[in-house]
Amino acid sequence: MAPVKLYGPTLSWNVTRCVAALEEAGVEYELVPINFGTGEHKSPEHVARNPFGQVPALQDGDLYVWESRAICKYACRKNKPELLKEGNLEESAMVDVWLEVEAHQYTSALSPILFECLIHPMLGGATDQKVIDENLVKLKKVLEVYEARLTKCKYLAGDFLSLADLNHVSATLCLAATPYASLFDAYPHVKAWWSDMLAKPSVQKVAALMKPSS
Amino acid sequence: MGGGVKVYGVAASPFVATVLLCLEEAGVEDYELVGVDMAAREQRTQPYLSRNPFGKIPTFVDGELTLFESRAISRYVLRKYGRTSASSPTTAAGEEDLLREPSTLEESAVADVWTEVEAHRYTPAISHIVRECAIKRLIPGGGERDQAVVDENVAKLGEVLDVYEQRLSRSPYLAGDSVGLADLAHFGFTYCLVECTEYGALVESRPGVRAWWGRISARPAAKKVAAMMNLVLNPLKMPSA
Numbered sequence: 066m067a068p069v070k071l072y073g074p075t076l077s078w079n080v081t082r083c084v085a086a087l088e089e090a091g092v093e094y095e096l097v098p099i100n101f102g103t104g105e106h107k108s109p110e111h112v113a114r115n116p117f118g119q120v121p122a123l124q125d126g127d128l129y130v131w132e133s134r135a136i137c138k139y140a141c142r143k144n145k146p147e148l149l150k151e152g153n154l155e156e157s158a159m160v161d162v163w164l165e166v167e168a169h170q171y172t173s174a175l176s177p178i179l180f181e182c183l184i185h186p187m188l189g190g191a192t193d194q195k196v197i198d199e200n201l202v203k204l205k206k207v208l209e210v211y212e213a214r215l216t217k218c219k220y221l222a223g224d225f226l227s228l229a230d231l232n233h234v235s236a237t238l239c240l241a242a243t244p245y246a247s248l249f250d251a252y253p254h255v256k257a258w259w260s261d262m263l264a265k266p267s268v269q270k271v272a273a274l275m276k277p278s279s
Numbered sequence: 280m281g282g283g284v285k286v287y288g289v290a291a292s293p294f295v296a297t298v299l300l301c302l303e304e305a306g307v308e309d310y311e312l313v314g315v316d317m318a319a320r321e322q323r324t325q326p327y328l329s330r331n332p333f334g335k336i337p338t339f340v341d342g343e344l345t346l347f348e349s350r351a352i353s354r355y356v357l358r359k360y361g362r363t364s365a366s367s368p369t370t371a372a373g374e375e376d377l378l379r380e381p382s383t384l385e386e387s388a389v390a391d392v393w394t395e396v397e398a399h400r401y402t403p404a405i406s407h408i409v410r411e412c413a414i415k416r417l418i419p420g421g422g423e424r425d426q427a428v429v430d431e432n433v434a435k436l437g438e439v440l441d442v443y444e445q446r447l448s449r450s451p452y453l454a455g456d457s458v459g460l461a462d463l464a465h466f467g468f469t470y471c472l473v474e475c476t477e478y479g480a481l482v483e484s485r486p487g488v489r490a491w492w493g494r495i496s497a498r499p500a501a502k503k504v505a506a507m508m509n510l511v512l513n514p515l516k517m518p519s520a
Contacts, residue, residue: 116442117400130388132395139388158346158355165348168398170333210332 068093071136072111073120074101075274078179079133080121081235084274086137088267089231090145096274134168134232141228148228156223163221163229171211174204175236182243201245208252215254219261230258234268238275284310286352287327288336289317291417291511293402293409293467294349295337296504300463301353303500304378305360312507318419350394353460378458386455393446393453393461396439404436405468412476413515429478436481440488447487451494458495466501470508475515 071087071094073080087094099105099120107118114122115131123130123139130139141148150156177200181192214221221229237259240246249256262268284307288295295312302310315321315336323334331338331347338345339352341359346352361378381387411429415421446453454461469492473479482492495501509516 116445117396128385128388130392132392132399135388135391135395138391139384142384142387154355154359155344157358158344158351161351161354162346162348165351166333169348207333213332 066093067126068095069123069125069140070095070097072097072099072114072122072124074098077120078176078235078239081238081271081275082133082232083121083123083136083140085231085234085267085271086140086148086228088270089226089265090140090143090148092140092144134164137228137232148226148231150222150225150227156225159222160227160229163227164232166221167229167232170207171204171233172236174200174207175240178204178245179236179239179243182245183239204248205251208249208255211255211258212252215258220258230262231267234262234271235275237262238268238272283340283342285313285340286310287313287315287330287338287340289315289511290504290507292336293406293471294335296467296470296508297349297464298337298339298352298356299507300466300500300504301356301378301460302360303503304362304463304498305356306362307356307360350398350460350464353464357460378460378463381454381459390454390459390461393459394464396442396453397461397464400439401436401443401465402468404432404439405472407432408436408476408478409468409471412478413471413512416515417511433478433481440481440485443491444485444487447485447491452491458498462491462495463501466495466504467508470496470505471512474517475512477517479517 069087069092071080071083075081075084075096084094084096099111105111106120111122112118114124114129117131119131121131121133121136123136125139125143130136138149142151146152150160178197181194181197185192211221218224220226240248249259263272284302286295286298286302288298290296290299290312299312315327317336321327322331322336327338328334330340330345333347335347337349337352338347339355340346341355344355346355357378357380361380381390407428411424411426415424443453450456452458452462453465469482473482473492483489496505
């Protein structure tokens with residue numbers, strides 16, 4: 066079976082979100098860079114893969130999948146469906162809940178912080194501290210909920226690893242490069258959960274991929 | 280069927296509407312919509328927070344199970360209670376299409392893609408328009424409409440709908456040949472846009488999108504949920520053209 070192709074730069078935590086899922090699900094994949102500088106993301110070839118002209122996009126034979134979290138689910142369904150628990154009504158519901166929470170509560174607060182710290186300066190703009198401060202307040206409230214949850218369960222959806230945990234990896238890894246690297250220190254169970262995630266070979270692979278080349 | 284199913288929230292919330300729509304589609308008859316006093320911020324206090332620590336609506340209870348996040352709730356409802364052609368043996372072939380879960384890897388991928396598009400591209404843009412043009416007027420002290428926010432999001436939604444038009448010119452539904460949750464999750468906000476703001480043309484001016492919206496809003500379950508939403512939204516309804 067040919068490896069699937071994942072299009073997009075490893076700088077993007079939306080792209081590396083997919084890498085975490087592909088790695089953990091054991092799907093063979095090939096990373097194909099997309100050159101934003103030359104407008105490759107808006108080329109007809111790429112728009113055929115992702116009609117919004119964005120990254121990531123995944124190609125598996127004739128099938129194109131886009132939107133990072135759809136790609137992540139695809140990786141699990143293809144090779145490791147137990148990461149979604151779809152055979153079990155209640156467990157799959159918990160996975161779905163925490164998949165939504167990652168997207169709409171956690172990453173929605175974290176990504177503006179990452180953007181201001183890491184991307185905005187790279188684009189020649191000034192870091193907007195107000196945006197960071199507003200989102201830190203939100204993120205800390207979310208982490209309080211996570212702390213309570215992870216006091217009761219080893220992982221977010223229950224006592225089993227699921228895609229809900231994995232979808233947090235890429236953006237959380239980026240925190241290390243910001244002044245907020247020790248944000249989890251105030252939340253011991255979150256910190257323990259994160260240490261557990263960091264020890265996984267799949268997560269280590271993502272971390273290695275995201276290191277700026279020397 | 281469905282005894283002990285409770286939805287906490289208000290029908291006028293498009294996120295609550297998604298869950299209600301799925302319950303209606305699944306034929307769950309005896310669910311209870313438990314009102315939440317949004318004006319008093321009931322959702323941010325106990326005991327609500329003990330069910331949904333993020334303090335948002337909807338929250339869903341089915342016996343011992345408590346869920347939150349509308350799309351997660353909706354998936355559960357459809358999985359647990361959803362009718363399939365197997366469970367409705369009297370349904371003749373070719374009758375009104377039933378909502379069913381994707382059965383192949385590819386169908387699942389397509390369904391997931393368009394659910395993500397709804398969540399991350401459609402809803403963020405449309406929700407700003409609906410909030411500024413309709414919701415703010417309903418809330419005491421809601422404030423004035425911010426036209427700059429409206430204009431920015433009308434432009435964004437237009438670009439998103441251009442992509443939808445390409446899809447819906449070739450396929451009756453976003454999910455494919457049959458309606459899916461990916462389509463239904465659009466109902467609440469689109470209803471508010473078309474009925475309660477002057478920006479319905481975003482949908483009406485794109486033939487594929489208009490036809491798709493016509494199909495979804497004609498579904499009996501959608502009409503039932505629209506009636507529930509109307510109880511709150513009625514004063515805002517746009518006169519029909």
